[in-house]
Ligand code: CO
Ligand code: CO
C-alpha cells in the first residue's frame with residue numbers, strides 16, 4: 233500500500249501496550265523486536281509479493297532474500313522462517329515447487345531453517361516469508377538513532393523498480409536483466425555480518441519507499457538532517473536511461489509526493505532521471521548504515537573483504553528544518 237494510505241489505516245488501531253516490545257510498528261522500523269531477557273530478543277518480520285520476474289525459482293530466491301533482509305536490518309540473525317504462498321489452481325504445481333525451492337535455497341544460504349508455512353489458492357501467485365531471528369537487545373539496530381556527523385553507507389546499487397518496469401514490455405538487455413536479478417537475490421547477510429560488533433548508530437534496508445523515503449524515515453526518527461550526494465549513489469546499469477524513457481513505476485511517484493515538501497528537497501542541479509532513481513521503490517534493496525566517519529572507513533574495508541559492493545553516499549547534520557537534502 234502507499235505510505236500515506238497505510239498511515240491513515242493504522243491511525244485508528246487500538247493496541248495493547250507491552251514493555252517487552254522494544255520495537256513495534258510506530259517508528260516504521262524494519263521488524264519488531266520482543267525482549268526475552270536482558271541479553272536476548274526475538275526479531276520478527278513478514279513480507280510477500282507477486283512475481284517481478286518470470287522464472288519461478290528466481291522469484292522464490294528474490295522474495296526470500298527480501299523477507300530475510302529486515303532481520304539483518306535490525307542487527308539480528310535469522311533462525312527460522314515460515315513460507316507464505318498464494319497460488320492459482322490453474323497453474324502447474326511444478327511452478328509452486330520451483331518458487332518454494334528458490335525460497336528454501338536462500339533460507340539455507342542464510343543459515344536459517346523453514347519451520348512451516350501457509351498456502352491459499354489465489355488468482356495471482358504471491359510468495360514470501362515470515363522470518364524469526366534473534367538479537368542481543370543492547371546491539372539491536374533501529375532506524376532512528378542517526379547522529380549529526382554520521383556518514384551513510386549503502387550496500388547494494390539501486391534502480392530495481394525502474395528496471396522491473398522496463399522489463400515488463402521486454403525492453404531490458406540480457407546484462408541489465410541479469411544485474412537486476414543478481415542484486416535482488418543477493419542476501420544482506422554478508423553486509424549485516426560485516427557490521428556486527430561495530431559501532432553502527434542506525435540501520436535500515438531499502439525497500440518500497442526508495443532510498444530517499446527510507447533516508448527520510450531515518451532522519452525524522454532521529455530528528456537530524458541527512459544530505460544525500462546523488463552522484464555517489466551506486467545505480468544499476470541502464471536505470472538512468474530507462475528512467476529518461478519514462479519507465480518509472482507508480483510507486484516512485486507516490487514516494488515523491490508522500491516524502492515531498494519539507495521532508496525531502498531535491499536540488500535543481502539533480503537531473504529528473506537521477507531524482508526518479510532516488511525515489512524508486514526497491515525490491516530486496518541493500519542495507520543503509522549510519523555511523524561515525526572513522527567507523528565507516530573500517531566498515532567499508534570489512535564490506536569489501538566480504539565481497540559487498542558498498543558506497544558512502546551522504547552524511548547527517550543537525551536538523552535544519554528539512555529531513556533530507558538530495559544534492
Ligand atoms: Co525493511
Ligand atoms: Co519488510
Ligand code: CO
Nearest residue numbers: 305373374435
Ligand atoms: Co533497523
